[in-house]
Amino acid sequence: MSDTSDSPIIQFDKVNKWYGQFHALRDIDLSVARGERIVVCGPSGSGKSTLIRCVNWLEEHQEGRLIVDGVELSDDPKAIETVRRTVGMVFQQFNLFPHLSVLENLTLAPTWVGRLPLNEARERAMAQLERVRIADQANKYPLQLSGGQQQRVAIARALCLTPKIMLLDEPTSALDPEMIKEVLDVMIELAGQGITMLCVTHEMGFARSIADRIVFMDQGQIVEQNAPGEFFANPANERTREFLSKILNH
Amino acid sequence: MSATFIVIPARAAPVRMLGARAWIRTHLFPDWKNGVATVLIAALVAWYLPQLLDWALFNAVFSNDNAACRAVAHDAARPGACWGVITEKYRVILFGRFPHADHWRPLLASLLLVLMLVASCRPRCWRRWLAPAWIAAFAAFFLLMRGGVAGLTYVETARWGGLPLTLLLATLGIAAAFPIAVLAALGRLSPLPAVRAACIGYIELVRGVPLISVLFMASFMFPLFLPPGMTPDVLLRVLAGITLFAAAYLAEVVRGGLQAIPVGQIEAAKSLGLGYWQTQRRIALPQALRHVVPAIMNSFISTFKDTSLVTVVSLYELTGALGLALRGDTDWRPFYFEAYLFIAVIYWTGCYAMSSYSHWVERRLAVSNQTAGNAQ
Numbered sequence A: 001m002s003d004t005s006d007s008p009i010i011q012f013d014k015v016n017k018w019y020g021q022f023h024a025l026r027d028i029d030l031s032v033a034r035g036e037r038i039v040v041c042g043p044s045g046s047g048k049s050t051l052i053r054c055v056n057w058l059e060e061h062q063e064g065r066l067i068v069d070g071v072e073l074s075d076d077p078k079a080i081e082t083v084r085r086t087v088g089m090v091f092q093q094f095n096l097f098p099h100l101s102v103l104e105n106l107t108l109a110p111t112w113v114g115r116l117p118l119n120e121a122r123e124r125a126m127a128q129l130e131r132v133r134i135a136d137q138a139n140k141y142p143l144q145l146s147g148g149q150q151q152r153v154a155i156a157r158a159l160c161l162t163p164k165i166m167l168l169d170e171p172t173s174a175l176d177p178e179m180i181k182e183v184l185d186v187m188i189e190l191a192g193q194g195i196t197m198l199c200v201t202h203e204m205g206f207a208r209s210i211a212d213r214i215v216f217m218d219q220g221q222i223v224e225q226n227a228p229g230e231f232f233a234n235p236a237n238e239r240t241r242e243f244l245s246k247i248l249n250h
Numbered sequence B: 001m002s003a004t005f006i007v008i009p010a011r012a013a014p015v016r017m018l019g020a021r022a023w024i025r026t027h028l029f030p031d032w033k034n035g036v037a038t039v040l041i042a043a044l045v046a047w048y049l050p051q052l053l054d055w056a057l058f059n060a061v062f063s064n065d066n067a068a069c070r071a072v073a074h075d076a077a078r079p080g081a082c083w084g085v086i087t088e089k090y091r092v093i094l095f096g097r098f099p100h101a102d103h104w105r106p107l108l109a110s111l112l113l114v115l116m117l118v119a120s121c122r123p124r125c126w127r128r129w130l131a132p133a134w135i136a137a138f139a140a141f142f143l144l145m146r147g148g149v150a151g152l153t154y155v156e157t158a159r160w161g162g163l164p165l166t167l168l169l170a171t172l173g174i175a176a177a178f179p180i181a182v183l184a185a186l187g188r189l190s191p192l193p194a195v196r197a198a199c200i201g202y203i204e205l206v207r208g209v210p211l212i213s214v215l216f217m218a219s220f221m222f223p224l225f226l227p228p229g230m231t232p233d234v235l236l237r238v239l240a241g242i243t244l245f246a247a248a249y250l251a252e253v254v255r256g257g258l259q260a261i262p263v264g265q266i267e268a269a270k271s272l273g274l275g276y277w278q279t280q281r282r283i284a285l286p287q288a289l290r291h292v293v294p295a296i297m298n299s300f301i302s303t304f305k306d307t308s309l310v311t312v313v314s315l316y317e318l319t320g321a322l323g324l325a326l327r328g329d330t331d332w333r334p335f336y337f338e339a340y341l342f343i344a345v346i347y348w349t350g351c352y353a354m355s356s357y358s359h360w361v362e363r364r365l366a367v368s369n370q371t372a373g374n375a376q
């Protein structure tokens, strides 16, 4: 259990993953420092979701080592439980629980997983809802909220377990254009607070302003990774240039 | 430069949308086809209703006067019903072979179960104490029926019958079947091959045979495999048979609900660190069961009516007790039809109550699950 600030918080070491016969992740080497903000991009089907879903074992890898906050991921339930407590996740489709109120969505895990007393969990939930500026909606049901509001609730829900790492899988892709900004604002604020972020997104403006590093993937491989300035100005790889030209001037 | 926005004040709806005439037009005569159907149905009712009323009320015999009953039954010009058969036999129909002098015991026991059922339907009673209350109610039921304590004479289960037996088999059968069904449904979707195989085996085996044969096996074959003297009570064996049978059907209903849940829900629960059982209990099952309320109630109604089959293994619940009351009595045997109507009304009341309750639950869930339109 290394907790020293110089050891990486996430370490992919020659990680390979297959879906049946399909080789989805190929020799992934990636190390993420504590507090680092990484944006993952790449064409559809390149394995971005697969990559970040491996971090909390929503997908299991078959080869290589993956160490998250000092715990090596394997099918050992103890390791999975420990890692999931350190890692929060935000999904493209929000995945709020429709049968629970907003507040109940937020207190569920702290009370059942974190064993927090209900009133403490409620306080913590309200604090997170304040943070994403949606506290006045606490007693509504998720389907009564707009997409942008739902996604902000989802972010607050993930934060309620005080994770060290946040995984975000295209958090703004399912939103109407006018709601993207309110979610990005919350994410920018989050990025300013020193939490480790691994975010799949095609919002290149957001990437440029908050990312410490951009990772570009294609066909299950990491093609190149670089600081945003360098990445956008001098992409090293032919494939990256092609992708950037498509995404930046449509 | 910008045009002014003028608000149009709300006006009352046109008169043709309101009132009795409008209702009649939209519901009974919206077009000529529906109009013809309305007239035909009204004519049929007008033709048959008086005859039905004559038979059921005006020409009917209500006292247990056997001679009068036979007279109206054979009067071709003015046929009438013989409700006297119920006046004469209702105690045997309702309580079977239970000792006559102690009929207050099954009556009280039945009232107790009905009271518990009604109470359990009210959201106000959905508290932690409901389960212990039910256990206490069943204990009280058994004490009342079985006796042997507190000065009550002992009555063996073979002599229990009629309404209390029907209610017991249905409520205890359903109550026990429900958790088994949930476990079997989860097992059938389990990633563990051995668990999955066992659950599929159980469900398909039980669904593949008629209830009658399950009851026969529970009643006659099962004791053959046990050492003599160790045979559990026939009522228990039959109850186990009904429970396992109902659970297999219910399990498939629950599985349908579970499979309708988007994977994203389960992934979100996992990512929050919820374990398998927590995920099922807090996320999957509450949503799954909501989706299948009508199908679950369908299963319950079936089980309620299926209890009438235990007659084949000599337990005289409502239907069986009716046979008991009339089969050996040549005086009253001709009036089976009226007696069957009597228990049909009892079954119908139970089933209709369940069905209405299911509609009420659905409406309630629809309200608490409102979608975006009702924001604020």
Ligand SMILES: Nc1ncnc2c1ncn2[C@@H]1O[C@H](COP(=O)(O)OP(=O)(O)OP(=O)(O)O)[C@@H](O)[C@H]1O
Binding pocket: A019, A020, A022, A024, A042, A043, A044, A045, A046, A047, A048, A049, A050, A051
């Ligand atoms: N459960 C699965 N079974 C089989 N193949 C899968 C599964 N999930 C993903 N794949 C395949 O793996 C590849 C990578 O998928 P992934 O979802 O990681 O891509 P992505 O980069 O996130 O794409 P997108 O931008 O469309 O979300 C794709 O070719 C996809 O078809």
Ligand SMILES: [Mg+2]
Binding pocket: A048, A049, A050, A169, A170
């Ligand atoms: Mg993806």
